[in-house]
Amino acid sequence: MVIIMEMCTGNVIGNPDEYGDEVLNANWLPPQPEPALQLQPVEHVEVAGDPPVPPLDVDDFLRAVYRYQE
Secondary structure: OOOOEOOOOOOEOOOOOOOOHHHHOOOOOOOOOOOOOOOOOOOOOOOOOOOOOOOOOHHHHHHHHHHHHO
8 A cells, every 4th residue: 555645744645546448448449340250151062972091901011111111
């Protein structure tokens, strides 16, 4: 707590609890617009004839990996 007094008379000068508007609103910001993102409907389209996944031969894959490490 801060008390401001006159040195000669000892009288209190002003009320330290009263602050100016610039001090009370020092951290205040005006309302900021926020983006209102909304979900958009998406149509799911199935593609006829999706490419088939090629069969994976694990042994061939490992042989290729080991061959490239040499």
